[in-house]
Amino acid sequence: MERGPLVHILKGMRGTKRELTLHMLGEARPLEFVNVVDVEELSGPSMVMITTKQNYILLECSHVSAAYQVRTDLP
Numbered sequence: 001m002e003r004g005p006l007v008h009i010l011k012g013m014r015g016t017k018r019e020l021t022l023h024m025l026g027e028a029r030p031l032e033f034v035n036v037v038d039v040e041e042l043s044g045p046s047m048v049m050i051t052t053k054q055n056y057i058l059l060e061c062s063h064v065s066a067a068y069q070v071r072t073d074l075p
Helices: 003-013
Strands: 020-024 031-033 036-041 047-052 056-060 064-068
Touching: 003 020, 003 036, 003 047, 003 064
Parallel strands: none
Antiparallel strands: 020 031, 020 064, 036 047, 047 056
């Protein structure tokens, strides 16, 4: 997956209760991100550092197979 769309989604999560689920190639269980505080694009074509209230996460976006987030714009 390209870095741009993931960074856009993650930056929109800052300071909200939104969650993001990522499926990684070869992994049986998805990764879930909550409580995003900051997102930083690192040097290199697809590296991102995600800071949550609980963790610092380095993500290689090219390993992401799918990403989904529950829609909040529906009535």
